Amino acid sequence: MLRIVKTTTPTLASHLRVAVARLARQLRHQGASEDATPSQLAALATLYHRVHLTLGELAAIERVKPPTMTRIVAGLEEKGLVRREHSSTDGRLINVVINDDGRTYHEQYQQRRDAWLARKLTDLTKDERETLGRAAEIFDRLVEG
Amino acid sequence: MLRIVKTTTPTLASHLRVAVARLARQLRHQGASEDATPSQLAALATLYHRVHLTLGELAAIERVKPPTMTRIVAGLEEKGLVRREHSSTDGRLINVVINDDGRTYHEQYQQRRDAWLARKLTDLTKDERETLGRAAEIFDRLVEG
DNA sequence: TATTGTTATACTCTATAACTATA
DNA sequence: TATAGTTATAGAGTATAACAATA
Numbered sequence: 001m002l003r004i005v006k007t008t009t010p011t012l013a014s015h016l017r018v019a020v021a022r023l024a025r026q027l028r029h030q031g032a033s034e035d036a037t038p039s040q041l042a043a044l045a046t047l048y049h050r051v052h053l054t055l056g057e058l059a060a061i062e063r064v065k066p067p068t069m070t071r072i073v074a075g076l077e078e079k080g081l082v083r084r085e086h087s088s089t090d091g092r093l094i095n096v097v098i099n100d101d102g103r104t105y106h107e108q109y110q111q112r113r114d115a116w117l118a119r120k121l122t123d124l125t126k127d128e129r130e131t132l133g134r135a136a137e138i139f140d141r142l143v144e145g
Numbered sequence: 146m147l148r149i150v151k152t153t154t155p156t157l158a159s160h161l162r163v164a165v166a167r168l169a170r171q172l173r174h175q176g177a178s179e180d181a182t183p184s185q186l187a188a189l190a191t192l193y194h195r196v197h198l199t200l201g202e203l204a205a206i207e208r209v210k211p212p213t214m215t216r217i218v219a220g221l222e223e224k225g226l227v228r229r230e231h232s233s234t235d236g237r238l239i240n241v242v243i244n245d246d247g248r249t250y251h252e253q254y255q256q257r258r259d260a261w262l263a264r265k266l267t268d269l270t271k272d273e274r275e276t277l278g279r280a281a282e283i284f285d286r287l288v289e290g
Numbered sequence: 291t292a293t294t295g296t297t298a299t300a301c302t303c304t305a306t307a308a309c310t311a312t313a
Numbered sequence: 314t315a316t317a318g319t320t321a322t323a324g325a326g327t328a329t330a331a332c333a334a335t336a
Contacts, residue, residue: 012278014255017172020285024169026288027162039326068327070296092294092335103175106310110159118158120287126285130257133157135280138273142265143171184303201317213304215319237312237317 031113036079039072041109044081047098048106054087055094081105128129176258181224184217185207186254189226192243193251199232200239226250 010018033041039062046061047133053061059069073096078083081102087093098106121129157282161222184207191206192244198206204214218241221227224245232238243251265275 005180008282011259011263012274012281013259013266015257016266016277016281017262018279019288020165020169021172022288023284024165026231037326050149054294064326065295065328066295067329071326090294090336094295113162114156114158117155117287118290121158121161123290128189128279131279132161132283133274134163134273134276136157136161138277139168142262143164143167145265145268182303199317209303210305211318212306212320216303235313235317239318 018047027117030116031109031117033109033112036105036109037072037075039068040075040079041106043072044076044098044102044109044128047082047096048103052085052095052097055096057083058096076102079105161221172258172262175261176254178254178257181226181250181254182220183219184213185220185224186251188214188217189221189243189247189251189254192227192241197230197240197242200229200241203241221247224250 003092026039036044043062046058055069055073058073059066062069062072064072069108073082073084077084080099082096082098085095085097087095121132124132173183181189182251188203188207191203200214200218201211204211207214207217209217218227218229222229225244227241227243230240230242232240266277269277
């Protein structure tokens with residue numbers, strides 16, 4: 001049986017997509033935490049940058065439904081990384097606030113995730129690192145714009 | 146209350162990690178399929194490049210356990226994208242083979258995923274696209290090495 | 291009456307353990 | 314007996330629907 005195999009060069013879009021997806025998967029794998037779930041880590045990262053948010057706002061940002069965020073926040077509270085506070089102006093609202101342990105946890109998680117990549121980057125030439133720095137800036141604009 | 150806010154420039158590793166993770170998330174979201182699950186699409190992509198594999202081999206490549214792959218393949222078979230064949234030399238083995246519809250489905254899925262990024266790339270300068278091309282090659286080496 | 295969050299319940303995707311069929 | 318795959322069952326993580334509390 002004759003099988004025709006396509007040998008065309010992948011487009012830039014295709015190459016970049018595959019390379020980015022693979023690197024992202026590797027980075028996720030390297031930084032994985034044992035005790036906190038991915039959804040908990042993502043919510044914690046959001047709270048780290050926003051001081052405090054209501055449960056509903058957090059659910060909207062994380063693109064999950066309120067019942068799901070109730071469970072995620074319950075998990076974070078159980079680990080002592082955030083606290084829930086009733087709003088003083090509207091008793092229906094729950095403000096979710098990251099605490100010092102939560103901040104420390106997030107920072108250590110970030111460092112753990114950075115470590116693998118930082119090590120890999122030392123194997124590159126200065127020129128290659130500069131290329132990656134410029135690429136990161138272009139990526140920022142791609143996603144925002 | 147006084148809050149000290151860190152304003153240090155992120156390291157290259159940190160910037161790159163965040164940018165890559167965010168772009169990867171966007172690409173996943175853009176290319177999402179309505180009827181096939183992510184695991185099914187991943188398995189189909191593997192089968193597209195390998196002609197045929199046993200169920201166990203496929204499970205190992207996709208990093209899932211055999212019972213999970215049984216379900217994933219059942220879903221693909223139900224959609225008419227692959228077929229299961231008993232090996233002629235060892236009746237215990239199940240060869241999973243992608244068919245023409247499966248090939249077409251995978252190609253269309255790839256194109257859908259590439260489309261958003263390809264469109265974004267046209268907004269860049271030639272120089273910026275060259276930078277991204279070099280970055281993709283560096284990424285390939287980072288993950289392999 | 292409308293809105294925020296919680297509880298009850300169900301679905302999807304995964305795993306481990308027990309089972310069937312083939313070597 | 315050992316191995317490949319399937320079936321049974323259970324555990325995350327998510328959603329929708331029904332509910333309680335507050336506005």
